Amino acid sequence: MSDLAFDLPVIDHPAAATRFVADEARTDWHDGALWHVRAKRDRASQSVPEWEALRELASQIKEHTLSHLDEHLVRFEEQATANGLHVHWARDAAEHNRIVHAILAERGVRRLVKSKSMLTEECKLNPYLKAQGIEVVDTDLGEWIVQLAGQSPSHIVLPAIHLRKAEVGTLFHEKLGSEAGESDPQVLTEVARQHLRTRFLAADAALTGVNFGIAETGGFVVCTNEGNADLGVHLAPLHIASMGIEKLIPKAEHLGVFLRLLARSATGQDLTVYTSHHLRPRPEQEIHVVLVDNGRSEHLGREDFRAALKCIRCGACMNTCPVYRRSGGHSYGWTVPGPIGSILTPGIDLKKFSTLPFASTLCGSCSDVCPVKIDIHTQLYKWRQIVGTEGLAGTGKRRAMALAGQVFQRPWLYRMGGRVARRLLRWLPRGVVYNRLNAWGRSRDLPEPPRQSFRDWVAENRPADTRGDG
Amino acid sequence: MSSRDDILGAVRRNRPPSVPLPTLDRFERPDLDLPARFAEAIVGIGGTMRTVQPDSVVAALAERFPDAAVIASAAPDLVTGTKDLRTVEDPHDLADIDVFVCRGVLGVAENGAVWVPESRMGHRAAPYLTQHLVLALDADALVWNMHEAYARLDVTAEGFGAFLAGPSKTADIEQALVIGAHGARSLTVFLLDAA
Numbered sequence: 297m298s299d300l301a302f303d304l305p306v307i308d309h310p311a312a313a314t315r316f317v318a319d320e321a322r323t324d325w326h327d328g329a330l331w332h333v334r335a336k337r338d339r340a341s342q343s344v345p346e347w348e349a350l351r352e353l354a355s356q357i358k359e360h361t362l363s364h365l366d367e368h369l370v371r372f373e374e375q376a377t378a379n380g381l382h383v384h385w386a387r388d389a390a391e392h393n394r395i396v397h398a399i400l401a402e403r404g405v406r407r408l409v410k411s412k413s414m415l416t417e418e419c420k421l422n423p424y425l426k427a428q429g430i431e432v433v434d435t436d437l438g439e440w441i442v443q444l445a446g447q448s449p450s451h452i453v454l455p456a457i458h459l460r461k462a463e464v465g466t467l468f469h470e471k472l473g474s475e476a477g478e479s480d481p482q483v484l485t486e487v488a489r490q491h492l493r494t495r496f497l498a499a500d501a502a503l504t505g506v507n508f509g510i511a512e513t514g515g516f517v518v519c520t521n522e523g524n525a526d527l528g529v530h531l532a533p534l535h536i537a538s539m540g541i542e543k544l545i546p547k548a549e550h551l552g553v554f555l556r557l558l559a560r561s562a563t564g565q566d567l568t569v570y571t572s573h574h575l576r577p578r579p580e581q582e583i584h585v586v587l588v589d590n591g592r593s594e595h596l597g598r599e600d601f602r603a604a605l606k607c608i609r610c611g612a613c614m615n616t617c618p619v620y621r622r623s624g625g626h627s628y629g630w631t632v633p634g635p636i637g638s639i640l641t642p643g644i645d646l647k648k649f650s651t652l653p654f655a656s657t658l659c660g661s662c663s664d665v666c667p668v669k670i671d672i673h674t675q676l677y678k679w680r681q682i683v684g685t686e687g688l689a690g691t692g693k694r695r696a697m698a699l700a701g702q703v704f705q706r707p708w709l710y711r712m713g714g715r716v717a718r719r720l721l722r723w724l725p726r727g728v729v730y731n732r733l734n735a736w737g738r739s740r741d742l743p744e745p746p747r748q749s750f751r752d753w754v755a756e757n758r759p760a761d762t763r764g765d766g
Numbered sequence: 767m768s769s770r771d772d773i774l775g776a777v778r779r780n781r782p783p784s785v786p787l788p789t790l791d792r793f794e795r796p797d798l799d800l801p802a803r804f805a806e807a808i809v810g811i812g813g814t815m816r817t818v819q820p821d822s823v824v825a826a827l828a829e830r831f832p833d834a835a836v837i838a839s840a841a842p843d844l845v846t847g848t849k850d851l852r853t854v855e856d857p858h859d860l861a862d863i864d865v866f867v868c869r870g871v872l873g874v875a876e877n878g879a880v881w882v883p884e885s886r887m888g889h890r891a892a893p894y895l896t897q898h899l900v901l902a903l904d905a906d907a908l909v910w911n912m913h914e915a916y917a918r919l920d921v922t923a924e925g926f927g928a929f930l931a932g933p934s935k936t937a938d939i940e941q942a943l944v945i946g947a948h949g950a951r952s953l954t955v956f957l958l959d960a961a
Binding site: 379455521 | 786788811858878921925
């Protein structure tokens with residue numbers, strides 16, 4: 297269950313997925329648990345008659361925002377500054393980490409509590425701060441579990457979905473001295489509650505992510521179910537909010553649209569339990585917002601792929617994806633896994649993430665559930681073309697494609713191949729058909745070969761004058 | 767060049783052609799009984815709702831939490847409690863609260879959320895640090911959905927405000943729902959019937 301793949305030069309999704317599915321019981325459970333979340337999402341979305349209209353509105357608001365992003369960023373900065381917030385700009389992950397550390401160091405912070413922030417995972421903030429001697433505690437239960445286990449989240453909303461309760465019990469026993477053999481989620485959550493409460497009360501600073509930044513007001517909204525973000529920021533004298541530049545929306549009234557979509561798409565709830573609107577610091581408190589680019593402005597320039605920046609990080613595309621559900625989040629080797637991760641990562645490093653656009657059946661379910669209507673499966677297909685053109689597809693894939701190209705150029709060869717295959721498949725021994733090179737047949741049976749081809753069937757059953765020319 | 771100018775410059779170079787901002791639709795309010803729908807939503811999110819007269823909040827609270835040692839109230843007109851919030855300066859001193867009572871200003875029937883601005887919280891940390899949360903809400907302060915809520919609210923009026931929708935919860939261990947993660951272990955809504 298290690299996620300060392302993060303540091304590999306090239307992510308080999310098929311190999312990582314093979315390791316994941318080797319544990320069949322875990323794979324089945326993972327698949328079922330995420331499908332259950334998808335079913336809850338369906339019920340929640342179907343309870344809203346105007347669901348499709350909301351998706352369309354959300355998509356248009358985000359498209360508008362991206363097309364005027366510079367203006368909205370400047371407006372946000374002006375308003376936030378007028379409200380007494382400190383606004384910082386970070387070109388990349390390294391600058392983000394330096395800024396956060398400088399703010400903490402200046403105030404002598406030793407203990408930082410963090411709520412869920414995929415951006416700080418993307419920037420690898422935790423190891424950076426740890427090396428500078430600052431204690432960082434992830435306080436979202438799932439994130440804390442993976443932090444204790446020395447892992448990274450495998451899902452953006454359900455960070456520890458790859459772990460079973462008995463494993464969490466063992467982890468808590470080893471790290472926190474809880475009862476050995478305890479695996480009741482209720483009891484384990486209580487252990488975490490008691491432990492993390494002491495951390496909240498002892499923290500010198502709190503760091504959160506941002507779900508929505510509002511250009512018009514200079515405020516920002518943070519959503520959680522556990523209340524961990526609020527416990528951190530309302531106790532500590534310093535609040536740092538790390539925010540990707542694409543998180544902006546123009547006006548507060550737009551929150552009505554996005555909040556009606558977000559939790560329903562993510563977990564099937566009508567709204568997150570805590571939806572906190574931060575505008576001004578309380579007396580004796582400082583709030584710093586770090587606006588992070590880290591490749592986003594460059595991605596904005598990619599016409600075919602910029603729509604991925606509309607993402608509100610609900611995770612619905614992961615829960616519905618037949619490949620994600622059966623390969624686990626760590627197999628993608630990036631903070632944001634699943635379909636959305638597979639269209640964001642090739643823009644970051646095409647070579648490193650060249651296998652991810654192929655981690656899909658192109659069934660299109662991701663696009664169907666996306667609350668902001670990102671054309672995810674179309675983008676997956678387009679990235680495949682680029683991976684191919686750049687010569688980055690694997691040898692097997694390249695050879696198979698070259699062979700298919702030869703065959704499809706010659707209809708006689710295709711017809712002959714079909715005739716031969718229909719005969720051979722019937723009498724060749726199983727061991728020969730399911731050979732080492734038949735990757736498809738490794739865990740699947742080929743369909744029964746038909747007696748005749750569709751072409752022959754048409755020739756036999758339809759008079760020539762009713763046949764199309766195509 | 768500063769990072770700010772760098773980022774804004776790159777965004778300007780790469781931004782797509784202008785897309786107009788759509789006009790918001792508030793969507794028709796279905797024909798429904800708002801208090802009943804709100805009560806249903808509160809139960810759905812793991813909370814409890816009771817309709818009470820303002821002058822019987824004290825009794826209702828005693829009935830609901832007979833063993834609470836420390837009760838704090840940011841709604842002194844309804845109940846005084848045992849811990850005086852006005853004497854608390856450091857929010858860390860709120861950690862011993864068993865039951866916290868405050869007023870919400872708006873309830874949303876579609877999801878059971880109650881909007882509470884910081885002036886009604888007394889301290890921003892109080893509704894999160896308490897073991898049990900009690901929200902008092904006027905029965906006529908209900909709206910149907912989030913669009914109506916934002917049309918009614920001025921989110922710039924105060925430095926902090928939140929929609930609170932239920933007790934704290936998590937499903938981070940095997941997708942098993944557990945109530946009482948880090949925040950309040952229970953939510954009770956007293957719908958105040960002025961009649």
